[in-house]
Amino acid sequence: EAIEAGFYNIDIDPSTLVDYSKESLLEQQKENYLNTARMTDFIRSLEPEGITVSIGAEIGHIGGKNSTPDEAEAFMEGYKNTLSEMGKDNLTGISKISVQTGTAHGGVPLPDGSIAEVKLDFNVLDSIGKLVKGKYGLSGTVQHGASTLPDELFDKFPENNCSEIHLATGFQNIMYDLAPEELKDKIYSFIKENFASEWKEGKTEQQFLYSTRKKGLGPFKKEWWYLDKDIKEKILNALEDKFQFLFSKLNVFDTREYTDKFIKLVKVPYKAGGTPKEVEDVRNLKLEEGAD
Known part of the structure; x- marks a missing residue:
């Protein structure tokens, strides 16, 4: 359903299966790289003609201990070998890898509702980014849980081999900060x-x-x-200001020439019947804390 709906950027996250009780890094990452390889194969089997879904992996659970280049290398070697054993040597693999740098999804709320200061280790992004770009041809590392970081840090991500950054909570916070109290009370109840x-x-x-x-x-x-x-315009204007700031800090401006050069527009026809007739009650669906 996701691919049919046009989601062509998918992150696979079996990193919670990493078992640090195992002796070697390869053994620790085994269930992670095995399931990532299987999901890569599955996603590739669903791609529309002419479309290559950008697939991301993750080597360390966000909110856990910081990742290391050795862990990244162990994961990538296991991942590559698994694809080979599956007879999928020519399969297009992952394009990016998420690492733990000290953040948590959506930030860490303090008892008064404010967000705890984060000590982010850019060396993790940089060192692992260099490894996966140079040795495995990936775009770089992915930073989760960055929405609540101080503004002055954002220009450091492009400088440290970070190719993707997750920011949803910051946009959500803008919406709630500017929403009418009546609506917030209704939602919170x-x-x-x-x-x-x-x-x-x-x-x-x-x-x-x-x-x-x-x-x-x-x-x-x-x-x-x-x-x-008037309320909606305040929210939209605040979001636009945030987008402008982020696009500037993350060096997004003036990159159209690269997308035109490397990305080929493929028009995929709408596939009717993809939406289920019955509405699913997702209130009991367990999701990871926060959002990013």
Whole structure:
């Protein structure tokens, strides 16, 4: 369904299967690279003609210990060997690799609802980025959980072999910061009623709501969509300002020539019947904390 809907950038994340109790790095990463290879093959089998989905892997669980070049190399060697054993030597592999640098998905909310300062290790991005670019032909590393980092850090990502950065929580925060109190109260009541089981012991209400309020976007899509024009314009203007800032810091401006050179436009016809007739209740679906 995702590929049929036009999602051609997919991150595979079996990194929670990494077993640090194993002796060697290759053994630690085994379930990770095995499942990444299998999913790579599966995704390639679903691609529309002329489309190459950009696939990302992950070597360290976001929020866990920082990743190392040796772990990246162990993963890549295991991944390549697995594809070879599957008879898929010529299969287009992953294009990027997510690493843990000290961040957490969506940031770490403090008891008062503010976000903890993050100590991000750019050396992780740089050293692993150099390795995977030079030895395996990847685009570089991927940074998760960067939305809540200080503004002055963002120009460091292009300098340190980071080819992708995940920022969704920052955009979500702008929406909630500027949303009417009435709508926020309605959403927060819904979250407390339907996701109370995710309110972990020792967490304040502010921490709980910050970590789960992404689940208030879908069920209240209509309310968000039909906000008063002046409120919606404030949100859209704030988002545009943020995009302008990020595009500048991340060196996105003036790159059209490269996309024109390397990316071929492929028009894929709409495939009817992809949307299920019955609406699925996803309120009990367990998602990872935060959003990025």
